[in-house]
Amino acid sequence: xxxxxxxxxxxxxxxxxxxxxxxxxxxxxxxxxxxxxxxxxxxxxxxxxxxxxxxxxxxxxxxxxxxxxxxxxxxxxxxxxxxxxxxxxxxxxxxxxxxxxxxxxxxxxxxxxxxxxxxxxxxxxxxxxxxxxxxxxxxxxxxxxxxxxxxxxxxxxxxxxxxxxxxxxxxxxxxxxxxxxxxxxxxxxxxxxxxxxxxxxxxxxxxxxxxxxxxxxxxxxxxxxxxxxxxxxxxxxxxxxxxxxxxxxxxxxxxxxxxxxxxxxxxxxxxxxxxxxxxxxxxxxxxxxxxxxxxxxxxxxxxxxxxxxxxxxxxxxxxxxxxxxxxxxxxxxxxxxxxxxxxx
Amino acid sequence: xxxxxxxxxxxxxxxxxxxxxxxxxxxxxxxxxxxxxxxxxxxxxxxxxxxxxxxxxxxxxxxxxxxxxxxxxxxxxxxxxxxxxxxxxxxxxxxxxxxxxxxxxxxxxxxxxxxxxxxxxxxxxxxxxxxxxxxxxxxxxxxxxxxxxxxxxxxxxxxxxxxxxxxxxxxxxxxxxxxxxxxxxxxxxxxxxxxxxxxxxxxxxxxxxxxxxxxxxxxxxxxxxxxxxxxxxxxxxxxxxxxxxxxxxxxxxxxxxxxxxxxxxxxxxxxxxxxxxxxxxxxxxxxxxxxxxxxxxxxxxxxxxxxxxxxxxxxxxxxxxxxxxxxxxxxxxxxxxxxxxxxxxxxxxxxxxxxxxxxxxxxxxxxxxxxxxxxxx
Numbered sequence: 125x126x127x128x129x130x131x132x133x134x135x136x137x138x139x140x141x142x143x144x145x146x147x148x149x150x151x152x153x154x155x156x157x158x159x160x161x162x163x164x165x166x167x168x169x170x171x172x173x174x175x176x177x178x179x180x181x182x183x184x185x186x187x188x189x190x191x192x193x194x195x196x197x198x199x200x201x202x203x204x205x206x207x208x209x210x211x212x213x214x215x216x217x218x219x220x221x222x223x224x225x226x227x228x229x230x231x232x233x234x235x236x237x238x239x240x241x242x243x244x245x246x247x248x249x250x251x252x253x254x255x256x257x258x259x260x261x262x263x264x265x266x267x268x269x270x271x272x273x274x275x276x277x278x279x280x281x282x283x284x285x286x287x288x289x290x291x292x293x294x295x296x297x298x299x300x301x302x303x304x305x306x307x308x309x310x311x312x313x314x315x316x317x318x319x320x321x322x323x324x325x326x327x328x329x330x331x332x333x334x335x336x337x338x339x340x341x342x343x344x345x346x347x348x349x350x351x352x353x354x355x356x357x358x359x360x361x362x363x364x365x366x367x368x369x370x371x372x373x374x375x376x377x378x379x380x381x382x383x384x385x386x387x388x389x390x391x392x393x394x395x396x397x398x399x400x401x402x403x404x405x406x407x408x409x410x411x412x413x414x415x416x417x418x419x420x421x422x423x424x425x426x427x428x429x430x431x432x433x434x435x436x437x438x439x440x441x442x443x444x445x446x447x448x449x450x451x452x453x454x455x456x457x458x459x460x461x462x463x464x465x466x467x468x
Numbered sequence: 469x470x471x472x473x474x475x476x477x478x479x480x481x482x483x484x485x486x487x488x489x490x491x492x493x494x495x496x497x498x499x500x501x502x503x504x505x506x507x508x509x510x511x512x513x514x515x516x517x518x519x520x521x522x523x524x525x526x527x528x529x530x531x532x533x534x535x536x537x538x539x540x541x542x543x544x545x546x547x548x549x550x551x552x553x554x555x556x557x558x559x560x561x562x563x564x565x566x567x568x569x570x571x572x573x574x575x576x577x578x579x580x581x582x583x584x585x586x587x588x589x590x591x592x593x594x595x596x597x598x599x600x601x602x603x604x605x606x607x608x609x610x611x612x613x614x615x616x617x618x619x620x621x622x623x624x625x626x627x628x629x630x631x632x633x634x635x636x637x638x639x640x641x642x643x644x645x646x647x648x649x650x651x652x653x654x655x656x657x658x659x660x661x662x663x664x665x666x667x668x669x670x671x672x673x674x675x676x677x678x679x680x681x682x683x684x685x686x687x688x689x690x691x692x693x694x695x696x697x698x699x700x701x702x703x704x705x706x707x708x709x710x711x712x713x714x715x716x717x718x719x720x721x722x723x724x725x726x727x728x729x730x731x732x733x734x735x736x737x738x739x740x741x742x743x744x745x746x747x748x749x750x751x752x753x754x755x756x757x758x759x760x761x762x763x764x765x766x767x768x769x770x771x772x773x774x775x776x777x778x779x780x781x782x783x784x785x786x787x788x789x790x791x792x793x794x795x796x797x798x799x800x801x802x803x804x805x806x807x808x809x810x811x812x813x814x815x816x817x818x819x820x821x822x823x824x825x826x827x828x829x830x831x832x833x834x835x836x837x838x839x840x841x842x843x844x845x
Contacts, residue, residue, distance in 0.1 A: 198783070204529075205736070207780060210780045211780060211784075214781070228639055231641060232736075250640060252638035294629070294640045298640075324627070325745065326742075465629070465635070
């Protein structure tokens with residue numbers, strides 16, 4: 125054991141030395157101002173064909189329109205709040221303004237960053253952070269999903285409808301709750317099969333193979349319309365419905381009919397529940413860079429404001445448009461109050 | 469004997485140094501292949517990693533990783549692959565957070581209680597795999613992997629608005645009741661507007677000392693290592709192998725229960741749906757890198773924290789953030805290979821020396837023979 129203690133002493137001494145030598149070293153803070161737009165994606169990042177890509181679209185448009193530079197960072201699986209804070213702080217330190225956190229997982233880290241960098245304008249998507257220099261860009265996913273439920277209720281022939289959620293998080297339950305209500309209000313005979321790609325983990329947004337498996341399972345149970353709110357995993361479900369005649373998928377976040385990666389399946393994409401993250405992100409950036417009057421507080425992108433909508437691309441639901449528009453009017457007028465959570 | 473010891477020290481140090489150097493070269497090659505300048509990247513990582521706020525970050529992160537490494541190492545020392553540390557620590561942290569959020573006792577009572585709950589839950593979850601192995605011969609690798617999945621599902625079921633958690637509709641975050649402020653663990657202020665250093669680092673250090681004492685200085689530790697070397701030999705010498713398997717699984721699980729504690733008691737003060745995941749697997753890498761030795765694991769944990777800190781910066785500087793993941797993977801591979809190479813080299817040296825000694829002896833014997841019998845040439 126003597127040998128171990130020698131190494132131990134040497135190791136501790138080296139480590140202690142390394143730390144004490146640099147303990148008085150400078151902090152990693154430095155930087156200028158007005159470096160451009162800082163965008164921090166959630167896990168998956170640019171290229172997920174879904175939520176993050178939608179934000180990227182708004183960001184790209186802002187870069188072009190306002191002729192500014194920008195920097196994109198992406199959270200990785202397993203990042204702690206300290207890691208996320210580090211990313212936001214690096215952006216703010218380097219003078220990026222505004223800084224946008226895409227996804228509710230940025231809530232604790234962005235709250236902290238906004239407190240420290242009071243001169244930087246922040247925005248968070250899908251969550252609320254209460255601070256003067258933060259705009260909270262929230263969408264009424266449940267309202268848009270209600271309309272998707274109406275479309276599914278009218279289009280199903282087997283009276284069996286499926287919902288695939290990326291994970292059983294509160295946000296995804298907003299989609300499920302609205303969808304279920306829209307379906308039941310329109311077609312009381314229809315049953316709904318709800319499944320999660322990965323329970324308790326955001327990994328479920330990046331597993332197209334699992335999405336496909338679940339969808340195929342549903343299809344073999346005679347489900348003929350499947351709505352996926354599962355980020356990248358939804359592509360698997362779309363692929364599965366394309367493989368069986370007479371079945372439909374419903375896309376999410378962006379208008380997936382126009383998604384290049386899904387072009388070969390577009391004729392089975394009934395509609396998409398479009399959530400204009402691109403619009404809300406773009407509006408916020410514009411308010412900071414062009415209008416010099418940064419948005420702040422809760423910016424609610426609901427059905428009324430056009431923050432969520434159902435797409436008619438492909439013309440597959442043109443025949444039921446009057447019924448969808450009627451439902452939409454009822455929600456906008458407040459006659460229908462849509463559930464914002466799902467209970468099984 | 470003295471000389472032999474020196475050589476062993478040299479060999480013990482040679483392996484990690486060799487591994488790190490090889491990993492360094494391989495990563496540089498990967499960076500070159502992606503068309504980036506490698507030494508600049510290492511420079512960025514180093515410059516950023518030694519800054520004051522980075523040091524705080526690294527120490528805090530290493531505290532968690534150290535406990536994870538110890539937990540895995542307890543199993544490794546007796547050839548038991550507890551892959552289930554991941555599920556054990558998450559479940560433990562969850563129940564500890566629930567208990568902590570429900571009570572309002574003085575911190576002096578409540579903090580130990582929370583820690584105890586975590587250790588108990590971790591140990592109990594690990595014991596399932598232990599019992600299955602002892603009584604049904606189920607490989608702990610398989611059962612613990614499955615238990616990881618189960619613990620995830622169990623947490624998901626309970627971490628729901630109205631069950632054991634509350635949903636904040638504004639932020640979409642589901643969380644257990646926050647711990648009362650009396651249950652926040654102490655911290656060391658780092659000054660200068662920096663985040664404080666988590667006080668749990670003290671507990672982690674104590675756990676390391678406990679690990680060293682238990683395995684290196686007690687009968688139990690000797691038995692445990694003996695089982696790890698050879699189960700049948702240990703059995704023959706009167707060690708109850710079944711009991712050892714179960715006990716070490718329980719210990720490993722109890723240690724796993726501590727992994728979530730620095731985060732819970734020093735940082736988040738509640739269990740949310742995005743409580744850090746995957747640390748159990750990081751622990752496997754760290755235990756391997758640290759050679760299941762408490763000091764080695766500490767160095768590995770610090771190195772891991774340093775690499776992750778650097779990863780954040782590399783991404784900012786326009787490098788692919790995956791490069792650090794590659795680096796970590798390469799380090800683990802290199803470590804495993806380097807240790808094996810050094811072990812074989814050491815064995816060969818030993819054989820040569822023993823062979824030489826025997827040969828010398830034989831020659832000496834022969835010499836005596838010669839003088840006595842005068843064998844004709």
